[in-house]
Amino acid sequence: MKKLLRTLLTLSSITLLHHQAYALETDFLPDVKAGIVSIHIQEPERDVGYTVGDVLTREITVTIKKPYVLVEESLPIVGYERRYKGQLIGIDLSKLDYSKESAKDATTHHISLSYQVFTNNVVAKPAALPGEYLRLLDTSSKDKKVYRYRIPSWNFSISPISVFGQVKIEQDMSGYRGPLLLDASPLQTRLTVLLAVLAIALLTLLYMLGKYTWLPRMGGPFAKAYRSIRKAPHTAEGIQGAASHLHEALNSSAGYSLFSNNLNAFLAKKPAFQHIQAELAQFFELSRQVFFEPNADKPAGEQQLAWLARFCKQCRDCERGLIPDSLSTTRNSATRKAA
Numbered sequence: 568m569k570k571l572l573r574t575l576l577t578l579s580s581i582t583l584l585h586h587q588a589y590a591l592e593t594d595f596l597p598d599v600k601a602g603i604v605s606i607h608i609q610e611p612e613r614d615v616g617y618t619v620g621d622v623l624t625r626e627i628t629v630t631i632k633k634p635y636v637l638v639e640e641s642l643p644i645v646g647y648e649r650r651y652k653g654q655l656i657g658i659d660l661s662k663l664d665y666s667k668e669s670a671k672d673a674t675t676h677h678i679s680l681s682y683q684v685f686t687n688n689v690v691a692k693p694a695a696l697p698g699e700y701l702r703l704l705d706t707s708s709k710d711k712k713v714y715r716y717r718i719p720s721w722n723f724s725i726s727p728i729s730v731f732g733q734v735k736i737e738q739d740m741s742g743y744r745g746p747l748l749l750d751a752s753p754l755q756t757r758l759t760v761l762l763a764v765l766a767i768a769l770l771t772l773l774y775m776l777g778k779y780t781w782l783p784r785m786g787g788p789f790a791k792a793y794r795s796i797r798k799a800p801h802t803a804e805g806i807q808g809a810a811s812h813l814h815e816a817l818n819s820s821a822g823y824s825l826f827s828n829n830l831n832a833f834l835a836k837k838p839a840f841q842h843i844q845a846e847l848a849q850f851f852e853l854s855r856q857v858f859f860e861p862n863a864d865k866p867a868g869e870q871q872l873a874w875l876a877r878f879c880k881q882c883r884d885c886e887r888g889l890i891p892d893s894l895s896t897t898r899n900s901a902t903r904k905a906a
Contacts, residue, residue, distance in 0.1 A: 599703050599714040605630045606718070614723040619687045622661065623696060627678040627718060634707040635714075637676055639665070641702035649697050657686025658694060688727055696721040788816035789883040796876045801869045809875045810854045816879070820886060827851040839885045846878055 609626040617623065631637055645663050649656045662681035667674055682696050698720040705712045792812040799805035817825045821833045827848065834841050853871065881891035 596702065596713055596715040599635065599716050603632050603635055604703070604716050608718070608721075610721050611723070614721075615691075615726065617684055617694075617723060617725050618728055619684055621684050622681050623684070623723070624679060624681045625696060625721065627680065629676045629678065629701070629716075629718075630673050631676065631703060632673045635703045635705055636674065637667075638702040638704055638713070641700065642678070643680060643699050656694065656697070658682050658684055658696065684725060686725060688725065691724050691726050694723055694725045696723070787883065787886040788819040789879055789886050792816040793876070793879045793883050796872070796879050799872060801872055806857055806871050806875070809872060809879075810857050813850065813875065813879055813882070814854065816882065820882075837885075839888060840882070842891055843878075843881045843885060846881060850875075850878055 607628045611623045611625070629637070642665060643660050643663060645660050647660060649658055649660075659682065660680060661683040662679075664679035665677070667676045680696075680699070684694075686694070699718040701716045701718065703714045703716055705714065792815065795812045796809040799809045814825075817833075820837065822836075823829075825833050830844075830847060830851070834844060834847075840847065853874070857871070884891040
């Protein structure tokens with residue numbers, strides 16, 4: 568067991584010495600001339616709000632003109648612990664992806680560096696993805712000179728896992744935090760239900776009170792007759808015209824000429840009209856007086872026309888499948904008022 572521990576300690580020391588020797592070797596290399604290397608870096612999308620375990624990825628594209636070539640052994644080493652002034656900075660390179668594309672005059676290298684954060688603090692603190700040095704070999708020189716090129720560092724901030732002390736929200740605003748949102752889905756659901764109920768109620772009122780043919784079963788014969796009766800003048804000719812429109816609507820609804828003697832057959836065929844059986848009988852009595860008994864004692868023309876309009880509205884409700892209201896004013900009550 569002790570022998571194994573000594574072996575591991577020796578390997579760790581050799582690795583550390585190798586990294587230190589590499590750093591020292593890079594420090595003494597000359598910088599490559601300007602214009603030999605061009606670089607494009609896609610940094611992480613934000614520079615604040617990172618905590619322990621977060622991964623930051625840099626996408627780097629380096630183009631090197633020939634006869635200079637990249638020494639691929641100089642690429643960053645995965646797992647190497649970065650230090651600053653002898654202290655671990657808590658940011659390690661966890662993944663490296665590398666590929667290259669050769670052209671006639673230059674070679675383009677695609678380098679993806681993923682760093683993971685392993686440090687934390689009670690308050691936010693600044694940090695940086697370290698600058699990396701690449702070694703370039705001049706293949707045209709006789710002594711194969713080696714140069715260095717530095718990939719710049721990138722600064723960001725590491726946030727604490729939990730808030731330390733009291734924080735006033737108005738003094739801790741950040742464009743990356745976003746607004747504090749309330750869950751409005753219950754209110755939206757309630758509003759949707761209420762709007763649906765309101766729409767159904769409006770359609771029901773439109774169906775019950777509408778005079779036009781916007782919905783199914785709204786363009787029946789009694790709906791057309793009702794529109795004509797509302798426009799009829801308060802004269803004897805107007806009352807006869809209104810009664811004629813009602814007779815036409817009844818005949819159209821029954822499918823044959825309807826009179827008081829075959830009313831029971833009509834009610835058997837159209838049970839919805841059974842709610843106004845008494846009003847139907849009153850209508851035929853009023854119709855007989857209007858057409859065949861002009862000298863009979865009957866209500867004034869205005870009252871008769873109003874009664875015919877209300878009766879036609881009852882018939883319209885029946886043809887739409889609705890239960891009509893009882894007439895508040897019948898022909899007999901109209902007669903008493905006239906008296």
